[in-house]
Amino acid sequence: MNPIVVTLRLTFLPFSLADAPHILRLLNDPAFIQNIGDKQVRTVEDARAYLTGGPLQSYSDNGFGLWKVIETKNNEFAGMCGLIKRDSLPCVDIGYAFLPQYRGAGIGTEAALACKQIASTVYGLSELCGISNAENTASICVLKKLGMKHQKTIRLPQATADVELYWVSLAGQ
Numbered sequence: 001m002n003p004i005v006v007t008l009r010l011t012f013l014p015f016s017l018a019d020a021p022h023i024l025r026l027l028n029d030p031a032f033i034q035n036i037g038d039k040q041v042r043t044v045e046d047a048r049a050y051l052t053g054g055p056l057q058s059y060s061d062n063g064f065g066l067w068k069v070i071e072t073k074n075n076e077f078a079g080m081c082g083l084i085k086r087d088s089l090p091c092v093d094i095g096y097a098f099l100p101q102y103r104g105a106g107i108g109t110e111a112a113l114a115c116k117q118i119a120s121t122v123y124g125l126s127e128l129c130g131i132s133n134a135e136n137t138a139s140i141c142v143l144k145k146l147g148m149k150h151q152k153t154i155r156l157p158q159a160t161a162d163v164e165l166y167w168v169s170l171a172g173q
Helices: 017-027 030-035 044-062 107-121 137-145
Strands: 010-013 066-071 076-084 093-098 127-132 149-154 163-169
Touching: 010 076, 010 107, 017 030, 017 044, 017 076, 044 066, 044 076, 066 107, 076 107, 093 107, 093 137, 107 137, 127 137, 137 163
Parallel strands: 093 127
Antiparallel strands: 010 066, 066 076, 076 093, 127 163, 149 163
16 A cells, blocks of 8 residues: 655555554544544444544545554554545644654654645645644644644534634645
């Protein structure tokens, strides 16, 4: 399988159903549940359904989605990062989540910067959004490193809490 992109420390690959055990672990990490939400993925079968209805469907519908991020040095699953088309947002959203051992070392920023570049050069997007809950200062820091500016507080459909919407123009990137 050909990588989407390779950075200094990371390799991005499309997800497959074989990645269900990784998704199960990531989506049940307490920080994921606190900062992103409880996706109710409790079994490998639930994880396969999440992949089928999420990243795999997005690849088919949009040509992009969340990608598996591998830490290249050890060839280990680190998390996911990618582009998400949501009808409730004014533009394509960048999303990311990483396992605990890959947080705090710049992996999220490295991955998000690569996705920003992909959004502009590969998909020709002219703008990019990002969302985060107000308490997730690490995620907000990553969004700001992408050059994103806070726009407003919003509530996504079916959500029980507000999130902060950030935005950046990709013109001239």
